[in-house]
Each structure stands twice: as structure tokens, then as C-alpha cells.
Amino acid sequence: MxxxxxxxxxxxxxxxxxxxxxxxxxxxxxxxxxxxxxxxxxxxxxxxxxxxxxxxxxxxxxxxxxxxxxxxxxxxxxxxxxxxxxxxxxxxxxxxxxxxxxxxxxxxxxxxxxxxxxxxxxxxxxxxxxxxxxxxxxxxxxxxxxxxxxxxSQLPLIKSLRMQPKWINFHPRLFRQNFQEMSVVTHRFQRSVIRKFWHSKLHPQARTVYCRTIHKRIPTQTFISKYSPLVSSCCSLCGLADDTFRHFVIDCPRKWEVWLPIISQYFPNYNLSSEILYGALAYLHVPRNIREVQRFFTVIGITHWQLWNMYWHHGNTNTHVIAPQNIQNVTQRIKQLIDALLTHG
Structure with a gap:
């Protein structure tokens, strides 16, 4: 060193x-x-x-x-x-x-x-x-x-950092492997699905967040806490579980409170579970019974983007769970954005 x-x-x-x-x-x-x-x-x-x-x-x-x-x-x-x-x-x-x-x-x-x-x-x-x-x-x-x-011994800050468990067992090769697991991901997508994704009506910011999710480029608290002292791995929105990649994308109960009314309004005749939505967001898997694929990407892409904004506006180190009123406001804003795109494009 x-x-x-x-x-x-x-x-x-x-x-x-x-x-x-x-x-x-x-x-x-x-x-x-x-x-x-x-x-x-x-x-x-x-x-x-x-x-x-x-x-x-x-x-x-x-x-x-x-x-x-x-x-x-x-x-x-x-x-x-x-x-x-x-x-x-x-x-x-x-x-x-x-x-x-x-x-x-x-x-x-x-x-x-x-x-x-x-x-x-x-x-x-x-x-x-x-x-x-x-x-x-x-x-x-x-x-x-x-x-x-x-x-x-004359630098107590350096000494205290070296006493952290993650640094005691640290090895450069393990760090790079951990980093590559987050960044280097190979995918096999159908060309028709990719074409429909890029032709779907999405704001550029929403498409960027979607692509980051596909490539696993999301700084979850679980990953940050491995190498940053005094950082909790707990989700700041719900405070109930570790903020893993899947939890960040779909499993957080506070985010699911937003997903439920969105799904019931735009896909009332489909049983879209959290597993199906996770596959669509992380791997571009489209359910077979979905006929309007571009509309499907628009709805989940806008929702995922606004949930991303909600998370970072709330703060990843915030010690208080998000308020129910904020969840309602985000839900209403998502509906307005989706309606504007589906109606006017």
C-alpha cells in the first residue's frame, strides 16, 4: 500500500x-x-x-x-x-x-x-x-x-480503518471480482424485444435508469457497506431489510405500495407478480400474455424511474422511513406521466 x-x-x-x-x-x-x-x-x-x-x-x-x-x-x-x-x-x-x-x-x-x-x-x-x-x-x-x-500508531484514523473486518480480509483480486459482478453482465436478448424497448415511449432519463438496471449498475446499500465504514446496508425507504439489488428493484414494500395501484390501473386483467416485474426490469423478460409490449415497457419504465427518484430524494442514509403521503404523491405523478405519454406520445 x-x-x-x-x-x-x-x-x-x-x-x-x-x-x-x-x-x-x-x-x-x-x-x-x-x-x-x-x-x-x-x-x-x-x-x-x-x-x-x-x-x-x-x-x-x-x-x-x-x-x-x-x-x-x-x-x-x-x-x-x-x-x-x-x-x-x-x-x-x-x-x-x-x-x-x-x-x-x-x-x-x-x-x-x-x-x-x-x-x-x-x-x-x-x-x-x-x-x-x-x-x-x-x-x-x-x-x-x-x-x-x-x-x-501515529495515525489513529488509518489504524481504525484497517481494523474494519472488510479491510482485514481485503484482497485486491476479491475487490475486482466483486466490482465486475456488478458491472460486467452478459445478456442474450431477442432482437424483437430490444427493438420494441427502444421504440417504446419513454423519457430519456427513464430509459437511462432502465439500462442501468439491466446492466446491474445500481449502487445498493449492500454493496456500498462492504467498503464504506459506518454505512448501513438497510434500505432507507422501509427500514425492514437489506438493500440488495432485487430489494432495490422490486422487493421493497414501500415501492410495492406504488406498483400495486399502477398495475391495477394499466393492466387490470393481468396477474403481474413481483417476480414477473423483476424479470422485465432486470432481464427484459416480457410475459407471453402481454400483447402491447411497448405500452408495457412505458408503464414499468416510467414507474421504475420515478421510484428511483423517490429513493434518492429520500436519501440512502436517511434514518426515517418514507412517509405515506410521499408515496401517494409519487403514485399520482407516475400516473400523470404515463397518461401524457400514452395519450400524446
Whole structure:
């Protein structure tokens, strides 16, 4: 892990740098689609929403000098240093070879912006309105050492993450297999069914959600909870069962409360069970007794799309189950959308 992290930008001396700041996550080993680093970085951002709010100590001197200045000083969000991410710490601090210490630059050592340097110098030493982070003081008060950076025990956040059961048993191959099970799916559809699906009356958004379901590209809570700490696998709509793929598509009882009136209104003479609807949504299976196939795709496609919107508007981490009034409102909206398409197209 550390060897891979050291290949990221400016991380050769301090491999933990990409975990702490998103601007240093550029590397040949980093693929946003196939690499586990995307999940690791997302987890770190969950715990550290503001990059470098507090730098862990110690940090190598060379790494500190390569960091933007606003990362090593404690200032408000409207400070000018935040607007200049290319203003490096090495422009304000210099390593004194005679004293073997890190110190602020003084008059005559500034190559540009002398007035700005003097103002920041006074803010740090005289006015004391700007403070320096502890990791910088380590090199101001003592000479650099040959210590390895950092020790795992000095990063309790990293240690606690590694103690998660999923990470203890983690293996890159298992992660990729799990990912491919969600994304790589082979289908054998009849051309006539595909043609009728694409010729059915559906909004582009509804067709997109339908295609995501066919290709199993749905971020269910069960999948997210495997690699994201503190995330429950329970469905946020009903709070009764784990949010698996099938539960997300059809088995959630709150969603079934929407499906029942839709089915009874548009297909009153058909016995469309949850198993039949799941096959139609996940595998494009059309019941044999359905004669108007395009109308069938329109009804279930619009319903599935609006249930998708209902789920994400409610929130996948919402601790309260969805209110009955919201279910009624969604049902009425679905009927309006379907009637508009079937009537006017």
C-alpha cells in the first residue's frame, strides 16, 4: 500500500499525502474505475471533509516545503493563501544550513512580493493572527531526523480503518471480482424485444435508469457497506431489510405500495407478480400474455424511474422511513406521466 502511495505526485517522501488531500491523487497506478484507491479515497474524504484541516505530525521537511502555504498555516477560509494554491511553503520558509533548522524568510531573501512577505511575517511573529501547524514547528525547533514517516500508531484514523473486518480480509483480486459482478453482465436478448424497448415511449432519463438496471449498475446499500465504514446496508425507504439489488428493484414494500395501484390501473386483467416485474426490469423478460409490449415497457419504465427518484430524494442514509403521503404523491405523478405519454406520445 505504501509503495503504491509513494508513486503519487510529491508523495515519495511522505506516502500518506494522497490520502489527506485530493490534489495529490495523480499517478499511473490510479484508475478511477478499476482501482481500489477510489474507494479508499472516498472513505478518507468522508472522515476528512476539509483537506488538511489538521496535518498529522511528523512530516518530512522536503514534503512540507513542497506543500501550498495555506496547508501549513492556520488561517480563515477567506485568507489570500487559499486563492493561491501554487504559493508554496518554500517561498515563505527556508532551511537554514548553519542553524540546521527551518525558519521564516527575512528581508532580502524574498525573490518577489516583498510587501506580502512582510505582512505575513508580521501576522505570524508580531500580531500572531496566523499560527503555524505543529508539523512545521517540529523542524523549526529541532534538526531533521532520519525517522520513518509516519508510523501507523501515529495515525489513529488509518489504524481504525484497517481494523474494519472488510479491510482485514481485503484482497485486491476479491475487490475486482466483486466490482465486475456488478458491472460486467452478459445478456442474450431477442432482437424483437430490444427493438420494441427502444421504440417504446419513454423519457430519456427513464430509459437511462432502465439500462442501468439491466446492466446491474445500481449502487445498493449492500454493496456500498462492504467498503464504506459506518454505512448501513438497510434500505432507507422501509427500514425492514437489506438493500440488495432485487430489494432495490422490486422487493421493497414501500415501492410495492406504488406498483400495486399502477398495475391495477394499466393492466387490470393481468396477474403481474413481483417476480414477473423483476424479470422485465432486470432481464427484459416480457410475459407471453402481454400483447402491447411497448405500452408495457412505458408503464414499468416510467414507474421504475420515478421510484428511483423517490429513493434518492429520500436519501440512502436517511434514518426515517418514507412517509405515506410521499408515496401517494409519487403514485399520482407516475400516473400523470404515463397518461401524457400514452395519450400524446
Amino acid at each position: 505504501l509503495q503504491h502511495l509513494s508513486l503519487f505526485n510529491n508523495a515519495s517522501e511522505y506516502p500518506w499525502l494522497p490520502l489527506l488531500n485530493s490534489s495529490y491523487r495523480k499517478s499511473v497506478v490510479y484508475s478511477r474505475t478499476l482501482s481500489v484507491w477510489e474507494t479508499i479515497f472516498t472513505t478518507m474524504d468522508y472522515f476528512i471533509p476539509t483537506d488538511f484541516n489538521r496535518l498529522p505530525s511528523p512530516i518530512p521537511l522536503l514534503t512540507i516545503l513542497q506543500l501550498p502555504l495555506h496547508m501549513v498555516i492556520n488561517v480563515t477560509s477567506d485568507h489570500w493563501s487559499h486563492r493561491h494554491p501554487t504559493f508554496l511553503t518554500s517561498l515563505m520558509f527556508v532551511f537554514d544550513n548553519q542553524q540546521n533548522r527551518l525558519r521564516l524568510r527575512v528581508d532580502g531573501e524574498h525573490s518577489r512580493y516583498p510587501r506580502l512577505y512582510r505582512q505575513l511575517f508580521d501576522d505570524i511573529l508580531n500580531r500572531q493572527t496566523v499560527t503555524i501547524q505543529e508539523c512545521v514547528w517540529d523542524h523549526i525547533l529541532s534538526a531533521p531526523s532520519n525517522q520513518q514517516y509516519p508510523e501507523t
